[in-house]
Amino acid sequence: NAGVTQTPKFQVLKTGQSMTLQCAQDMNHNSMYWYRQDPGMGLRLIYYSASEGTTDKGEVPNGYNVSRLNKREFSLRLESAAPSQTSVYFCASSTRTVRSNYGYTFGSGTRLTVV
Amino acid sequence: AQSVTQLDSHVSVSEGTPVLLRCNYSSSYSPSLFWYVQHPNKGLQLLLKYTSAATLVKGINGFEAEFKKSETSFHLTKPSAHMSDAAEYFCVVSQANAGGTSYGKLTFGQGTILTVHP
Numbered sequence: 001n002a003g004v005t006q007t008p009k010f011q012v013l014k015t016g017q018s019m020t021l022q023c024a025q026d027m028n029h030n031s032m033y034w035y036r037q038d039p040g041m042g043l044r045l046i047y048y049s050a051s052e053g054t055t056d057k058g059e060v061p062n063g064y065n066v067s068r069l070n071k072r073e074f075s076l077r078l079e080s081a082a083p084s085q086t087s088v089y090f091c092a093s094s095t096r097t098v099r100s101n102y103g104y105t106f107g108s109g110t111r112l113t114v115v
Numbered sequence: 116a117q118s119v120t121q122l123d124s125h126v127s128v129s130e131g132t133p134v135l136l137r138c139n140y141s142s143s144y145s146p147s148l149f150w151y152v153q154h155p156n157k158g159l160q161l162l163l164k165y166t167s168a169a170t171l172v173k174g175i176n177g178f179e180a181e182f183k184k185s186e187t188s189f190h191l192t193k194p195s196a197h198m199s200d201a202a203e204y205f206c207v208v209s210q211a212n213a214g215g216t217s218y219g220k221l222t223f224g225q226g227t228i229l230t231v232h233p
Contacts, residue, residue, distance in 0.1 A: 042205055042223030108158040
């Protein structure tokens, strides 16, 4: 009953350091997403992958890169962390078709602090 | 384009009284609408979803929401609040494209923090 697994759960970085957030899903979903959550702003889409082999920018992609490694895994990379990237990051996955009774599953989040 | 506006950033109720969390949306095509709840330092939990079936949607923990296309609203209600309902609630829209499919990108509202007083 794993669903969407994110690692790490917590991370502290110094400004300028790099890191990769990992995400894996075991539901055979086609689409995967990375969101960030900041107080009073809801969740905002950073990048998404509609299917294996494709990635696209979301609402706030600057400072991030992603890799859809295979159908299961979708990683988010911060090449040079900045304090403005302090946030809670959520990975999610979904089946492709909205009109079906599709599922949209979130991971438990990664709390990142950049000092 | 799609957008969501949650009309109240904070709502405070007494235990046992009704809850109303207001949400208006904007969408070019037929939307799917969701309410998620997030308890402090926890992940997101789906309360209910509307995907073009019945306009009155029942969710978990006694919550329900009504899709009103004419008013572009999807307000969340509960007849009697419980202390455990205290959390942040997000109204979310996902828009189907003209072909009737979508990659499922979600647009979140800013959130409403619900406080429940004894």
